[in-house]
Amino acid sequence: MDDTPVVADGLGRRYGSRLWALREVSLAVPAGQFVAVMGATGSGKSTLLHCLAGLDRPTAGRVRLAGRDITRLREAALTRLRRDRAGFVFQSYNLLSTLTVARNVLLPARLGGPRVGPAALAAMLDAVGLGGLGDRPVGELSGGQRQRVAVARALITRPAVVFADEPTGALDPATGGQVLRLLRAAVERDGMTVVMVSHDPLAAAHSDRLLLLREGRLVGDTRTPDASSISALLAVAA
Amino acid sequence: MRAGIAAQALRAHRWAFVGPASTQLVAAVVLSATLTVQVSVDGAPELSEMLTAFALIAVYLTILLVGVTMNAAIAQQARDVALLRAVGATPGRIRRAVAVEAAVVAVPAGIAGYLLGLLAGWAWLGTLVDHGLAPAGARFTPEPLLLAPILGILVVTSTVGALIAAVRPARARPAIALADAATRRPRFTAVRLGLGLLLVAGGVTLSVSIADLAADAADDAALFVMLALCVGVGLLGPFVLRSAIAVGRPLLALAGGTGRLAADNVAVLSRALSGALVPLVLAVAFAAVKVAVHSTTTHVTGRTGPAAEAWLDYSGTAVYCLFAAVAAVNTLATVVVGRRRDLALLGLAGATRGRVLAVVVCEAGIVTVTGLVLAAGVAGVTLVPMVHTALGTWTPYVPPSTLAAGVLATAAVVAAGTVLPAALLTRRPPIGQVG
Numbered sequence: 001m002d003d004t005p006v007v008a009d010g011l012g013r014r015y016g017s018r019l020w021a022l023r024e025v026s027l028a029v030p031a032g033q034f035v036a037v038m039g040a041t042g043s044g045k046s047t048l049l050h051c052l053a054g055l056d057r058p059t060a061g062r063v064r065l066a067g068r069d070i071t072r073l074r075e076a077a078l079t080r081l082r083r084d085r086a087g088f089v090f091q092s093y094n095l096l097s098t099l100t101v102a103r104n105v106l107l108p109a110r111l112g113g114p115r116v117g118p119a120a121l122a123a124m125l126d127a128v129g130l131g132g133l134g135d136r137p138v139g140e141l142s143g144g145q146r147q148r149v150a151v152a153r154a155l156i157t158r159p160a161v162v163f164a165d166e167p168t169g170a171l172d173p174a175t176g177g178q179v180l181r182l183l184r185a186a187v188e189r190d191g192m193t194v195v196m197v198s199h200d201p202l203a204a205a206h207s208d209r210l211l212l213l214r215e216g217r218l219v220g221d222t223r224t225p226d227a228s229s230i231s232a233l234l235a236v237a238a
Numbered sequence: 239m240r241a242g243i244a245a246q247a248l249r250a251h252r253w254a255f256v257g258p259a260s261t262q263l264v265a266a267v268v269l270s271a272t273l274t275v276q277v278s279v280d281g282a283p284e285l286s287e288m289l290t291a292f293a294l295i296a297v298y299l300t301i302l303l304v305g306v307t308m309n310a311a312i313a314q315q316a317r318d319v320a321l322l323r324a325v326g327a328t329p330g331r332i333r334r335a336v337a338v339e340a341a342v343v344a345v346p347a348g349i350a351g352y353l354l355g356l357l358a359g360w361a362w363l364g365t366l367v368d369h370g371l372a373p374a375g376a377r378f379t380p381e382p383l384l385l386a387p388i389l390g391i392l393v394v395t396s397t398v399g400a401l402i403a404a405v406r407p408a409r410a411r412p413a414i415a416l417a418d419a420a421t422r423r424p425r426f427t428a429v430r431l432g433l434g435l436l437l438v439a440g441g442v443t444l445s446v447s448i449a450d451l452a453a454d455a456a457d458d459a460a461l462f463v464m465l466a467l468c469v470g471v472g473l474l475g476p477f478v479l480r481s482a483i484a485v486g487r488p489l490l491a492l493a494g495g496t497g498r499l500a501a502d503n504v505a506v507l508s509r510a511l512s513g514a515l516v517p518l519v520l521a522v523a524f525a526a527v528k529v530a531v532h533s534t535t536t537h538v539t540g541r542t543g544p545a546a547e548a549w550l551d552y553s554g555t556a557v558y559c560l561f562a563a564v565a566a567v568n569t570l571a572t573v574v575v576g577r578r579r580d581l582a583l584l585g586l587a588g589a590t591r592g593r594v595l596a597v598v599v600c601e602a603g604i605v606t607v608t609g610l611v612l613a614a615g616v617a618g619v620t621l622v623p624m625v626h627t628a629l630g631t632w633t634p635y636v637p638p639s640t641l642a643a644g645v646l647a648t649a650a651v652v653a654a655g656t657v658l659p660a661a662l663l664t665r666r667p668p669i670g671q672v673g
Contacts, residue, residue: 047413055324056413075409076328083326096318111326153325 003067004028005161005193006052012060013047013216021047022058023216029161029209032191034184036204036224038234039213045197046165048213052195053086053163054078066160083113087154089179091166094150095138101125102134105152114157121156128152128182144175151182155192162186164196168203180206201230212237253575254314257307257568258340258399259347262392264564265300266351268557269293269388271359278363278379279372288550292557297391299561305399306565310572312336312403319407329408333401336408340400344392351392352385362553369546430473437470442619449623460620464527467616468520475512480505482608493600496593500600507573507601514569514655515609521562522613522648527620528555529644530634534625537635563651570605570655574598578663591664598660599653606652610645 006029013022022044029035037045050056052063054070062071066085070078087108088094095104102121109116125131128148138146147167154162164183168176184206186192198204205227212220214237224230276289312319319332327335359378366372441463448459471478483490483501490497504511532548535541574581584594621634636644 050411050413056411076330079323079326079328082324088324094321096321107322108326111322111331112328113326 002064003031004064005031005066006195007064008048008052008061009063010061011048011051011058011063013044013051013056014059020059020216022051025061025213025216025218027211027218027221029193029195031160031193032187033209034187034194034207035196035209035211036207037195037197037211037213038199038201038204038230039237040234041199043213044216045213047216049163049165049195049197053088054082055088080112083108083111084157085160087157087159087162089147089150089154089162089164089167089183091169095146095153097139098137100135100137101130101141101149104138104149105134105156107153108157116156124152124156127155127185129178144171144178147171147175147179148182151179155182155186158190159192161193161195164194166198167196168198168200173202176200176203201227201234204230254311255339255343257311257572258304258396259343260568261300261303261307261561261564262344262347262396263351263354264560265296265304265395266348266388266392267355267358268296268560269391270352270355270384271362272296273384273388274356274359274378274380275363275366275372277381277384278359279366279376282371282373282376285366285371292554296557296561297395299558300391301395301399303561303565303568304395305402307568308340308396308399309403310568312400312407314572314575316407316410320410320412323408323410324412332408333404336400336404337397340396341393344396345389348389348392349385352388356380365549369549371546371550427476431477434470434473434477437466437473441466441470441616445619445623449627451627460527460624463620464520464523464616467619468516468523471519471612471616472512472516475515476508478515478612479508479511479604479608482604482611486604486607490600490604496596497600500597500604503597504601504604507577510573510576511570511605514566514573514605515612517562517565517569518605518609518648518651519613519616521559521566522610522644523616523620524562525555525559525644526613526617526636527624528552529640530617530621530636531624533637533640534621534629534631534635538625538629538631566651567655570652571659574656574659574663581660581664585664594664595657595660598657602649602652602656605656606649609652610648613648 007027009026011022011025012020014020025048037048039045047056051058052065054063054065054073058071062069064070065081068081070081073081096107099107102125103110105121105124106116108114121134122131125134128151130145130148130152133141133145138149141149147170150167154164162183167179167183171179180203183192183194183196187194187208194207196203196207204210204224207224210220210222210224210230210233211218212233219237220233222233225233272289272292276286276293279285279289319327322332323329359380363372363376363378367374367376444459444466445463448463451459483505487498487501490501493500528551532543532551535543581594581598584597585591589597618634622632625631625634
């Protein structure tokens with residue numbers, strides 16, 4: 001059985017009756033790879049991430065997540081697969097603001113996912129630099145701290161793949177850099193797979209592989225160059 | 239308990255449940271009052287029959303309104319639900335959490351409503367005896383056992399309403415729910431316009447055609463006239479509100495920037511606000527028709543009709559109006575709560591809290607005036623053929639003091655749904671709402 005974390009085959013997503021946000025996208029992300037998906041606003045990069053992660057269903061083509069075909073999977077089974085094998089970091093609205101840091105991180109476990117012991121929780125909070133803040137309501141944290149809570153929540157179940165949608169979009173470069181280094185460390189240390197959508201060349205520079213989208217089609221797939229070359233590539237793609 | 243964490247997350251939205259809870263409170267008051275009076279007048283079959291009808295109508299309206307308010311309550315939690323779904327809450331788990339919340343909300347509302355209903359029932363029984371409708375010897379007998387069926391009805395309607403309301407958010411693909419709600423645009427405007435015009439035209443035609451019917455049959459048909467007109471008006475609501483603003487803009491401009499801002503806001507919100515117009519217009523028109531039928535008879539013939547009959551009529555009308563008022567307040571409040579960030583942004587853009595509230599008061603004024611004009615139209619269309627058939631006059635009569643009370647009551651209901659929540663929401667500094 002093929003355990004490649006993410007495989008898409010002829011993926012398409014249409015909104016309404018005419019507009020194809022995504023067309024004929026095929027790709028495979030092997031384990032331990034950090035992939036950045038880039039493209040102009042409206043190029044379909046968030047749609048691609050949502051379809052790959054099982055947050056949305058494609059109109060055409062197939063998606064395999066952690067070795068399972070999710071294209072026709074029932075909603076409850078798909079949810080459990082997401083909970084156990086995938087982690088999520090969004091640009092904003094990542095956390096339940098009335099719950100504490102610890103409860104937010106434990107959310108997937110409390111929803112029936114893989115169990116997390118107190119030692120594992122403490123170690124994870126230390127790893128993201130939030131040691132000792134477990135009992136604070138997330139409403140009291142800064143933007144960078146909140147995003148680190150989201151990263152901790154995404155990593156704590158040791159998922160096959162972490163999906164990140166503009167994880168640094170609302171952060172300054174220094175704070176954003178911290179969040180990206182956390183994701184990079186998970187790739188290096190645990191062999192985690194990361195699929196990240198971003199429009200920021202500095203953020204994308206942390207990845208191993210760069211995918212470029214234009215008008216819903218995959219127009220580039222390369223090893224990630226440095227930030228200035230990424231900017232040049234983006235300019236050409238746009 | 240596995241539903242625990244989801245329920246805990248939803249509990250953050252306590253305020254969202256004010257709508258269903260207030261509806262349940264009113265329902266419990268009406269049920270408790272009618273059933274207690276029924277127990278007290280044991281042995282007056284005619285009155286007993288009518289009380290049963292009241293209670294059944296209350297149950298029916300409860301099912302309807304709890305469903306509607308629960309829908310709004312759950313819509314307010316759409317983003318939290320989407321996040322929970324993304325990180326691993328199955329649709330079933332969301333449904334269970336919502337059902338538990340709804341059942342829990344119903345219990346305190348039911349108990350408080352039962353107690354208030356005893357008070358209302360006691361007062362009502364007194365008036366029924368005074369009007370000779372209940373036997374003079376009837377003694378007020380509170381029945382504690384009634385609490386059980388009342389709570390049962392509320393918990394069941396609340397849970398069922400919540401489960402139905404949760405079907406869509408629980409099943410929605412998280413990606414779509416996480417997307418900005420502002421990107422979703424309303425559709426079917428032409429269909430809505432056509433249907434609205436059809437209902438209004440149908441209502442007017444029916445009203446004219448029943449003018450020749452016997453009084454009893456005409457009375458029954460009049461209810462359909464009013465329903466058709468009110469639903470039609472509700473469908474036309476966005477167009478009507480925008481027209482009202484176009485007409486009233488010069489007047490609103492007198493209030494300066496505040497008035498212009500209010501006009502723009504109502505135009506943008508016209509679709510959401512028109513949801514409140516249906517219960518508002520229905521209640522005002524219904525009350526106006528009931529009052530005018532009696533007062534016009536008195537005015538034209540110089541004789542007072544049987545007071546007892548009028549009193550029963552008014553009692554029933556009060557129950558309908560109470561439910562309609564709760565529905566209107568809830569719909570309006572939902573709109574205001576949904577605008578929390580917009581109101582905060584006004585504050586950040588330099589408006590004082592007083593100015594923000596002044597804008598909301600202006601908006602409330604627009605809604606009140608539009609509602610009253612529409613209600614007068616609906617009541618007129620229903621009434622004129624009725625009084626012409628019965629009394630030979632073309633002009634219904636309502637005493638000025640009653641008219642003024644009606645206008646004030648309508649304004650109070652609109653204010654309770656707009657100005658009150660806005661005042662509560664703007665108590666804290668705006669930046670906390672935006673961030």
